[in-house]
Amino acid sequence: MIGLIKTWKELHAKGIMGINRRNADYVLKYNKRSLYPIVDDKIITKLRAIEAGIHVPEMYGIIETEKQIEKLDEIIGDRNDFVIKPAQGAGGDGIMVIADRFEGNFKTVSGKIVSHEDIEYLLSSILTGLYSLGGHRDRALIEYRVSPDQIFKSISYEGVPDIRIIVLKGYPVMAMLRLPTRQSGGKANLHQGAIGVGVDLATGITLKGTWLNNKISKHPDTTNAVDGVQLPDWDGFMKLAAGCYELCGLGYIGVDMVLDQDKGPLILELNARPGLNIQIANDCGLFHRCHAVEDRLAELEKDDIIESPEERVKFAQKQFGHVPKKTD
Ligand SMILES: Nc1ncnc2c1ncn2[C@@H]1O[C@H](COP(=O)(O)OP(=O)(O)O)[C@@H](O)[C@H]1O
Numbered sequence: 001m002i003g004l005i006k007t008w009k010e011l012h013a014k015g016i017m018g019i020n021r022r023n024a025d026y027v028l029k030y031n032k033r034s035l036y037p038i039v040d041d042k043i044i045t046k047l048r049a050i051e052a053g054i055h056v057p058e059m060y061g062i063i064e065t066e067k068q069i070e071k072l073d074e075i076i077g078d079r080n081d082f083v084i085k086p087a088q089g090a091g092g093d094g095i096m097v098i099a100d101r102f103e104g105n106f107k108t109v110s111g112k113i114v115s116h117e118d119i120e121y122l123l124s125s126i127l128t129g130l131y132s133l134g135g136h137r138d139r140a141l142i143e144y145r146v147s148p149d150q151i152f153k154s155i156s157y158e159g160v161p162d163i164r165i166i167v168l169k170g171y172p173v174m175a176m177l178r179l180p181t182r183q184s185g186g187k188a189n190l191h192q193g194a195i196g197v198g199v200d201l202a203t204g205i206t207l208k209g210t211w212l213n214n215k216i217s218k219h220p221d222t223t224n225a226v227d228g229v230q231l232p233d234w235d236g237f238m239k240l241a242a243g244c245y246e247l248c249g250l251g252y253i254g255v256d257m258v259l260d261q262d263k264g265p266l267i268l269e270l271n272a273r274p275g276l277n278i279q280i281a282n283d284c285g286l287f288h289r290c291h292a293v294e295d296r297l298a299e300l301e302k303d304d305i306i307e308s309p310e311e312r313v314k315f316a317q318k319q320f321g322h323v324p325k326k327t328d
C-alpha cells in the first residue's frame with residue numbers, strides 16, 4: 001500500500017489523472033450515454049466492427065435463454081478450443097478460455113479440467129446477470145480462441161496478452177501491453193493479476209511495467225525482461241485504435257486489441273471507462289497528453305479541419321513518443 005501511495009505521489013508531478021477528473025472531464029464530457037451500448041455489449045461491438053471491416057475474433061454463437069444452453073454442442077461443433085464470455089462483462093470476470101478437450105471434458109488455458117455441466121452452469125450464471133454491469137440479464141457469447149503471436153512467448157504466461165490504447169477524440173494518447181501471469185489465469189486484466197507494460201507510442205517498443213500496483217521490469221513467471229520488446233505492426237495497431245472513434249462515436253475510450261498468430265491484429269473490445277493504471281505502466285500522466293489533443297482540436301477547429309485516422313496517429317507519435325518534449 002505504501003508503495004502504491006508513493007507511486008501515485010510521484011506520478012502526481014507528471015500530470016496524473018485521477019478518477020474524478022477522468023469521469024468529469026473525459027468520460028462524461030466526451031462519451032454520449034446513448035452510445036454506451038455499442039461498447040458495453042461485446043456482441044454489439046463485434047457486429048459494428050464487422051460492418052466497418054474491422055477484424056474481430058469470429059463469433060461462433062450466442063446463447064440468450066436457458067433453453068438455448070442445449071445448443072452449446074451444436075455451436076461448438078468439433079472445435080477443440082473456444083471462449084465463452086458474458087456480453088456485458090468487465091474485468092475478465094465470467095470468461096472461460098477453453099484450450100482443448102480432455103476425455104469427454106474440456107481443459108482451460110490454465111490446465112483446469114471443466115465438465116460439460118460446469119460450462120452449462122457458467123452459461124446460466126451469465127444469463128442471470130452475475131457478471132453484467134448492474135446485474136441485468138445478459139447474453140453469452142461463444143467465440144474463436146485467439147492464439148497469441150510468437151513474439152509474446154518469452155514475456156507472457158499462458159493466455160493472450162492484449163494491447164490497450166487510450167483514444168481521445170480519435171487521437172491515441174497512451175498505450176499499454178497487458179501480459180497474463182500465472183495468477184491471472186490466462187486473462188490480461190490487471191485486476192485478475194496481469195502485468196501492465198507501458199508502450200512507446202512512436203515506436204511500439206515496450207517500457208517498464210506495473211504488477212499489482214508496483215513497478216516491475218521482469219515478468220514474475222518467466223523472469224524475462226518486459227521492456228525493450230518491439231511490438232510488431234505498431235503503426236497498424238495505432239491506426240486500428242484511432243479508427244475506433246469513427247466506429248463507436250465515443251470520444252474517450254480504451255481500445256483493447258490482440259495479435260493472433262494466424263489472423264493478425266484483432267479488436268477484442270472497447271471500454272468507455274478505461275482504467276487509470278496505464279499511467280503507472282507508462283510512468284507518465286494522461287493529463288498533459290489529453291490537453292495537447294484538446295489544444296490541437298481547438299486549433300484545427302478554427303480552420304474547419306478534421307484529421308483522418310492516419311493524421312491523428314502521426315500527431316500522437318510525434319507528440320507522445322518516448323522521452324517526450326518538455327512542452328508536452
Ligand atoms: N477470444 C479470446 N481468445 C483468447 N483469450 C481471450 C479471448 N477473449 C478474451 N480473452 C482473454 O480474456 C481477457 C478479457 O477479455 P475481454 O474480452 O477484454 O473482456 P473484459 O471486458 O472482461 O476485459 C483478454 O484480455 C484476454 O486475455
Ligand SMILES: [Mg+2]
Nearest residue numbers: 091092256269
Ligand atoms: Mg478487456
